[in-house]
Amino acid sequence: MSEPALVALRKASFSYEDGPPVLSGLDFEVREGRTLALLGRNGSGKTTLMRLLSGGLRPDAGELTLRGRPVAYDRKGLTRLRTTVQLVVQDPDDQLFAASVAQDVSFGPLNLGLPDAEVRARVDEALTALDIGHLADRPTHLLSYGQRKRTAIAGAVAMRPEVLVLDEPTAGLDPDGRERLLATLGGLCEGGTTVVMATHDVDLALLWADDAALLTPDGVRTGPASAMLARTDLLHRAGLRLPWGIAVERLLRARGLVSxxxxxxxTPEELAALAHAHADGPGPAPTAGA
Incomplete structure (x- = not known):
């Protein structure tokens, strides 16, 4: 018998006040140790789903479970949920409010009532994980956009969650900032954190995620990223395009260059390396009289 999902929504439905259903009868689960990309068109319910996972919203019907146990929406149940699942919103300015980086990152652990020494240890650990230890005393209003993103994530990491849910974490970052953030997320995954990332970037999802969940008008479909992101029917219903890597792979297979x-x-760099390898390979056999 397989282990229950780390966190899951079962037959979950949700509507905002006086609005139509955003999610209806949704089954969605996050498996421990699997990076998961959540994709869908604007208005498909990605943000609502993430807020349901983190306890910011409560389903109108259905239930949220942690390791198979239903979440109770009382103080004890929500504390258990929020020490397991942490959400980082897209705009860091919606999350940062303290005067300095260290003060902001310490907010969550302090609210847990932890001893000062434990709070300091968690703050140091989170700042180190996000490579912003040198910014501990920096006023948050003097941070760059990328630094504010990292500070917001550090605040969630300081809670030592088992699941880190990120809403468009690479949006607004330059290529170097994006690569540094992805390397940081890789380190968190290696340390045992399960990461869920909502994104519109199908190329990033293909490159980064073990699994992909596509939100369509018919519900959510989840599976290995390479398989799900090759499904043109699902991509169309989710308002997404075919990833560059899948399109290139199909062309190379048709020409016998991948088998x-x-x-x-x-990535373009991997394509260039493949082209270079073929260019350096043995050429055609010489013709007679050459």
Missing amino acids: GAAAGPR
Whole structure:
């Protein structure tokens, strides 16, 4: 018998006041140790789903479970949920409010009533994980956009959650900032944190995620990222395009340059390396008289 999902929504429905249903009868689960990309068009319910997972919203019907146990929406139940699942919203300015980086990151652990020494240890650990230890005393209003993103994530990491849910974490970052953040998330995953990322970037999802969940008008479909993001029917219903890496792999397979179980290149750099390897390979056999 398989282990229950780390966190799951079962037959969950939700509507905002006086509005139509945003989610209806939704089944969605997060498996421990699997990076998960959540994709869908604007208005598909991604943000609502993430807020349901973190306890910011409560389903009108259905239930939220942690390791198979229903979440109770009382003080004890919500504390258990919020020490397990942490949500980082897209705009860091919606999350940062303290005078300095260290003060902001310490807010969550202080609210848990932890001893000062434990709070300091968690803050130091989170700042180190996000590579912003040198910014501990920096006023938050003097941070760059990328630094504010990292500070917001550090505040969630200081809670030591098992699941970190990120809403468009790479939006607004330059290429270097994006790569640094993805490397940081990789380190968190290696340390045992399960990361869920909502994104519109199908190329990023293909490159980064183990699994992909596509929100369509018919519900959510989840599976291995390479398989889900090759489903043009699901991508169309989710308002998404085919990832660059899948399109390139299909072309290379048609030309016999990729075969078997080998994956095609997922980035332009990998494509350039493949082209270079073929260019350096043995050329055609010489003709007679050459």
